[in-house]
Amino acid sequence: FSPRGFSETGHGPLYLQLQRRIADAIASGRLGPGDSLPPEREMASMTGLSRVTVRRGVQELVASGQLVQRRGSGTFVARKVERLEQALSLLTSFTEDMARRGRSVESRWIGRGLFAPSPEEVMALGLGSADRVARLERVRLSDGLPLAIERASLSQQVLPRPDQVESSLYSVLEARGLRPVRAVQRISATNLGAADAGFLQVAPGAAGLRIERISYLPSGQVIEFTRSLYRGDAYDFAVELKSAP
Ligand code: GLP
Numbered sequence: 725f726s727p728r729g730f731s732e733t734g735h736g737p738l739y740l741q742l743q744r745r746i747a748d749a750i751a752s753g754r755l756g757p758g759d760s761l762p763p764e765r766e767m768a769s770m771t772g773l774s775r776v777t778v779r780r781g782v783q784e785l786v787a788s789g790q791l792v793q794r795r796g797s798g799t800f801v802a803r804k805v806e807r808l809e810q811a812l813s814l815l816t817s818f819t820e821d822m823a824r825r826g827r828s829v830e831s832r833w834i835g836r837g838l839f840a841p842s843p844e845e846v847m848a849l850g851l852g853s854a855d856r857v858a859r860l861e862r863v864r865l866s867d868g869l870p871l872a873i874e875r876a877s878l879s880q881q882v883l884p885r886p887d888q889v890e891s892s893l894y895s896v897l898e899a900r901g902l903r904p905v906r907a908v909q910r911i912s913a914t915n916l917g918a919a920d921a922g923f924l925q926v927a928p929g930a931a932g933l934r935i936e937r938i939s940y941l942p943s944g945q946v947i948e949f950t951r952s953l954y955r956g957d958a959y960d961f962a963v964e965l966k967s968a969p
Contacts, residue, residue, distance in 0.1 A: 730771060738773055742781035750790060750801055757803040761791065789927035802925070805869055805958045812963040815907050815939070817894035818864050818874070827866045829891065834861040834873070834923070836886040845877045848938055848949035858883040860893060863923045870924045871958050876950040897947065904939030904947050911935050911961065916953065924955050931956030 735741050749755040761767065764782070768775045782799060785791040792802050808825070822829045841849070841857040851857065860876045876893060882902060883889070889896050897903050911933055918928040933954040941947050 730773060739777045739781040739784070742771065742773060742778060743785055746781070746785060747790065755801050757801050759801045761799040761801075763798065787927055789930060792925040794925070795922075803869060805871075805955065807958060807960050808871075809960045809962055812909070812961050815904065817892055818872070819892040819894065822866045828868075830865040830868070831891060832863040832865065832870075832923075834863065836860045836862075836889070838880055838884075838886065841877070845949060849877065849879050849946055851879060856880040858886040860886055860889055869958075870955070872952050872954045873920055873923050874950055874952045876948060878948055882947055893948075902941060902947055905942050907937050907939035907948075909935060909937045913956075914953065920953055924953070926955060926957070933959065 730738055730741050746755070746761070755761075761782070762770065764775055764778050767773075767778045767782075771778070782791060786793050786799070790802055791799050793799050810821070816824075819829050836859060838856045838858055841851050841855065845851065845857050846853075846855075849857065858878045858880055860874070860878075862874055863870050864872045864874055883896070894903065914932045914934045915929045916924065916926060916932040920932070921928040921930055924930075924932070933956055935950075935952040935954060937948065937950045937952070938946055939948045939950075
């Protein structure tokens with residue numbers, strides 16, 4: 725980012741000139757996916773632009789999804805995701821699914837603990853009025869890319885110690901003989917709000933898929949009620965159809 729080339733006259737507002745400069749660097753490959761941008765202060769002194777101008781130029785590229793900002797670590801060129809094809813008819817866990825693809829799994833905890841259930845959780849899990857609910861809220865990543873936010877609720881009887889789940893919920897359930905064998909899943913479209921978009925490192929308002937899963941034990945007892953938000957640019961869902969009888 726040399727100071728040359730920014731001019732008050734003739735080339736549009738200065739923040740747009742900076743934006744174009746960054747977009748060109750991305751398009752030409754001089755800035756690659758995942759590369760970090762210098763801090764705002766440094767960019768201002770490199771270009772001779774004010775910090776306000778730098779901030780405005782960068783913010784708009786964040787809003788359009790070309791750059792991502794991570795609190796505390798800086799601004800980066802957005803990474804393009806390779807779309808994953810996901811079979812809709814198999815009851816698998818995120819961990820199993822990624823392992824099958826030979827991909828790594830990582831989770832970032834947003835929160836977990838025991839709470840008084842919401843009316844929705846009481847209904848979905850068939851809880852009594854005195855029951856508490858275990859909530860696990862995490863960002864699921866694979867190969868360093870955030871793919872989904874999952875908010876799982878289970879009865880306290882099923883999961884008395886939510887902090888025991890380190891990486892895979894299903895492996896903890898399985899170890900306790902409580903692996904679900906059937907699930908009903910609903911998928912709908914949504915636009916991601918600012919906070920969730922931040923967790924998924926996409927622009928606020930980006931397309932997302934809301935996936936709700938209620939899973940059952942062989943006895944028919946509900947075991948899990950999970951609401952997830954998947955990145956719309958990361959998944960293709962596939963299912964085999966048979967002709968109607
Ligand atoms: C999938 C499902 C969730 C389930 C999760 C368990 O992503 N959509 O409903 O809770 O897998 O994954 P893991 O065992 O990796 O915690």
